Amino acid sequence: MMEEKKTKSEGLEWVKALLIAFGLAAIIRIFLFTPIVVDGISMMPTLEHGDRMIVNKIGYTIGEPNRFDIVVFHAPEQKDYIKRVIGLPGDKVEYKDDVLYINDKPYEEPYLDQYKAEIQDGTLTEDFTLQEKIGTDVVPEGHVFVMGDNRRKSKDSRHIGAVSIDEIIGSTSIVFWPIKDFGFVK
Structure with a gap:
């Protein structure tokens, strides 16, 4: 008993x-x-198709995205995208001769160096202004302008418009699988 x-x-x-x-x-x-799997080649060479990453969901509940953060957000196609924040609310964003200008100041993008070195025909990123892409001169309040690192093969703010900060799930910078790629990405 x-x-x-x-x-x-x-x-x-x-x-x-x-x-x-x-x-x-x-x-x-x-x-x-939460974990996420990279789907596609739009963030190469920084992230590869099939990379598994950790998404930090709490960062943006208490703060705002920073320029060049890699973020995960809900895209219009009922899918989550992984892209890099290029423009913050109020920023004027422009590309001329493969150089990023934010508020008329040139910015270096070291994460693109590998692709730029491999380009044989023209530029990695075509020339554009925000007016041409999203119909306004600056990134709207409460939104960010995002782009994939694989500029020629990325569906990003140039196609879907500025992304509402409310649609951002979180930021990601840790690859945990495959083991050979384990670590932080920038």
Whole structure:
């Protein structure tokens, strides 16, 4: 009789422990961090198709995106995209001769150096102004202008318009799989 009670009590403790563990895992995944798989080549060479990353969901609930952050957001096609923040609210963004200008000041993009070195025909990023791409001279308040690092093969703000900050799930900078690529990306 005593042995049966002890087994029952032990079983209840295990059930409680498992429920707490699953509950904590769900809370962490819903509110703090979640995994994502890179789908496509739009962020190459920084990210490769199939890379698995951790998305930090809490960063933008207490702060705003920073220029050049890699973010995950809900895209119009009911899909999540991974892109790089180029323009912040109020920024004037322009490309001339493969150089990024923000508020008329040139910016270096070291993450594009590998692709620029491989280009044989023209430029990596075509010339454009925000007016030509999104119909306004500056990034609207509450929005960001995002682009993929693989500029010739990326569906980004040049095609879908400025992205509402409310649509951003979080930022990502940690690749955890494949193991050979494990680490931080910039």
